Amino acid sequence: MPxxxxxxxxxxxxxxxxxxxxxxxxxxxAVNGGYLLSVIGHALAQLVPGKPDPISVSxxxxxxAAPGPATVHTRVVRDGRSVATLAADLRQDGDDRITVLxxxxxxxxxxxxxxxxxxPPDLPPLEECVSNSDAPEEVRRTxxxxxxxxxxxxxxxxxxxxxxxxGNGELQAWFRLAEEREPDPISLLTVVDALPPVTFELGMxxxxxxxxxxxxxxARPVPGWLRVRHATRNIAGGMFEEDCEVWDAxxxxxxxSRQLARLPRSR
Amino acid sequence: MPxxxxxxxxxxxxxxxxxxxxxxxxxxxAVNGGYLLSVIGHALAQLVPGKPDPISVSxxxxxxAAPGPATVHTRVVRDGRSVATLAADLRQDGDDRITVLxxxxxxxxxxxxxxxxxxPPDLPPLEECVSNSDAPEEVRRTxxxxxxxxxxxxxxxxxxxxxxxxGNGELQAWFRLAEEREPDPISLLTVVDALPPVTFELGMxxxxxxxxxxxxxxARPVPGWLRVRHATRNIAGGMFEEDCEVWDAxxxxxxxSRQLARLPRSR
Numbered sequence: 007m008p009x010x011x012x013x014x015x016x017x018x019x020x021x022x023x024x025x026x027x028x029x030x031x032x033x034x035x036a037v038n039g040g041y042l043l044s045v046i047g048h049a050l051a052q053l054v055p056g057k058p059d060p061i062s063v064s065x066x067x068x069x070x071a072a073p074g075p076a077t078v079h080t081r082v083v084r085d086g087r088s089v090a091t092l093a094a095d096l097r098q099d100g101d102d103r104i105t106v107l108x109x110x111x112x113x114x115x116x117x118x119x120x121x122x123x124x125x126p127p128d129l130p131p132l133e134e135c136v137s138n139s140d141a142p143e144e145v146r147r148t149x150x151x152x153x154x155x156x157x158x159x160x161x162x163x164x165x166x167x168x169x170x171x172x173g174n175g176e177l178q179a180w181f182r183l184a185e186e187r188e189p190d191p192i193s194l195l196t197v198v199d200a201l202p203p204v205t206f207e208l209g210m211x212x213x214x215x216x217x218x219x220x221x222x223x224x225a226r227p228v229p230g231w232l233r234v235r236h237a238t239r240n241i242a243g244g245m246f247e248e249d250c251e252v253w254d255a256x257x258x259x260x261x262x263s264r265q266l267a268r269l270p271r272s273r
Numbered sequence: 274m275p276x277x278x279x280x281x282x283x284x285x286x287x288x289x290x291x292x293x294x295x296x297x298x299x300x301x302x303a304v305n306g307g308y309l310l311s312v313i314g315h316a317l318a319q320l321v322p323g324k325p326d327p328i329s330v331s332x333x334x335x336x337x338a339a340p341g342p343a344t345v346h347t348r349v350v351r352d353g354r355s356v357a358t359l360a361a362d363l364r365q366d367g368d369d370r371i372t373v374l375x376x377x378x379x380x381x382x383x384x385x386x387x388x389x390x391x392x393p394p395d396l397p398p399l400e401e402c403v404s405n406s407d408a409p410e411e412v413r414r415t416x417x418x419x420x421x422x423x424x425x426x427x428x429x430x431x432x433x434x435x436x437x438x439x440g441n442g443e444l445q446a447w448f449r450l451a452e453e454r455e456p457d458p459i460s461l462l463t464v465v466d467a468l469p470p471v472t473f474e475l476g477m478x479x480x481x482x483x484x485x486x487x488x489x490x491x492a493r494p495v496p497g498w499l500r501v502r503h504a505t506r507n508i509a510g511g512m513f514e515e516d517c518e519v520w521d522a523x524x525x526x527x528x529x530s531r532q533l534a535r536l537p538r539s540r
Contacts, residue, residue: 061512062485062533064331066358066374068351083372084335089484091333091372105350105358107333107374109485109533116510121475123442124506175390208388217356218329218376220487222533224509239391240526242491243383245328247529259507262514264531266329266376266489 008187014048021080023049029073033149034213036070040199046094046106047195049078054090059113059191061089063106064220071096071103113191113226126253127178127235129160135180136164155200156182166206177204178235189227189254197232198250198263204236205246205270212270219265230255244269275454281315288347290316296340300416301480303337307466313361313373314462316345321357326380326458328356330373331487338363338370380458380493393520394445394502396427402447403431422467423449433473444471445502456494456521464499465517465530471503472513472537479537486532497522511536
């Protein structure tokens with residue numbers, strides 16, 4: 007079993023699921039929010055038979071989670087004909103860390119018509135991109151999550167790594183989980199929050215805590231590399247929005263997300 | 274007091290608020306989802322002293338609401354230093370119609386720096402736009418909500434009204450509540466879901482029920498007309514996303530939202 011499946015594993019006791027948050031997804035002292043969302047999403051996938059796939063997930067981040075045991079307390083809000091609305095709280099040491107509303111269904115049973123004006127990220131071929139495995143040792147020490155996936159950055163979007171941010175508020179990269187673990191709807195919840203904050207490309211290098219993140223999974227991804235694009239347009243009131251698109255190897259837009267995050271304090 | 278304030282009025286008894294949903298916001302037999310969100314948002318505004326403004330609101334629509342009495346059951350999930358995370362359920366006849374997570378704070382106390390690459394909608398002047406008051410009598414009969422506001426459509430985006438949809442998945446209009454009731458953070462929750470579904474401009478004229486809508490209020494609007502832009506890029510699995518931006522008279526992006534909606538059945 008790939009490491010990712012161990013990391014998001016949960017055991018069920020009625021409506022409460024227990025997992026063990028790995029220190030492998032730490033970044034800057036906190037457990038990555040996308041990984042946490044997949045742990046919650048994995049628990050919710052087991053709640054309603056026949057509705058295993060997240061279609062929409064809205065997460066409100068209350069406080070930072072730490073490596074170690076955590077429980078996911080779940081509730082079926084409404085089980086409808088084709089979709090179910092669900093709620094969950096990720097709890098550690100008696101405190102809620104994340105509270106979630108979600109809509110689950112079966113993506114394989116949705117109509118397969120697609121009509122889109124969206125285009126995949128304009129990314130150079132893999133071999134021309136900059137690998138996260140080339141990151142300096144100090145970066146990988148403060149961000150162990152870098153070992154959980156392969157990320158190949160568009161060379162036009164890595165100025166931040168050498169003190170020359172582009173200033174255009176965009177980041178895009180190829181993405182694949184370690185051990186070539188293939189993407190699925192649950193792992194897409196990790197992917198939408200795996201890249202560095204898009205504020206890096208605006209020259210703000212600090213941690214940008216997510217306040218709210220809503221992800222829509224629009225299709226089941228096919229096996230292979232994903233392409234991920236992050237963009238922000240509006241910084242105001244000490245917050246910014248970060249829009250994310252995830253495209254699969256079949257050129258399909260498989261996930262869209264928007265998060266509202268706090269600007270890094272160290273500007 | 275303007276009619277809008279009567280329509281969103283709620284009375285409080287501990288954590289439960291009671292309102293009376295008006296038939297004035299009906300559209301196609303159901304009460305408009307944006308108006309319902311403002312009723313809920315208005316209740317939540319009274320929950321935590323010093324945190325009257327919605328900053329992020331995520332609503333999952335469970336079933337259609339009808340005119341008449343409704344209760345809003347609220348809960349403080351976490352009251353933090355600058356923001357509070359809140360939950361609410363809008364209930365009618367013993368059933369939850371909408372379930373909500375939200376983050377509230379005080380927009381007037383946020384830092385006032387703005388850095389943006391977003392541009393206001395490219396709308397012709399008011400007098401060159403097409404007024405909703407020119408809508409045929411039959412439209413206004415099936416959509417009484419048209420009497421609740423003034424909406425002036427970009428003439429390039431009204432092809433749907435004469436059977437010639439543009440096909441580009443965009444709609445934009447000037448917006449103002451009736452009686453020149455000025456915009457505020459709570460009423461922006463109405464504005465993000467007041468335009469016709471963007472699918473009208475794709476030639477799909479039916480009702481497009483909202484499944485999930487998340488709105489971010491990014492600043493307090495100044496008095497005057499708002500400009501609203503809706504766009505969709507991706508139809509897949511029988512669903513589409515609808516992105517909305519609301520700009521105020523000071524050229525400020527005051528709200529952003531995205532909803533996931535079901536395609537109209539009558540295609």
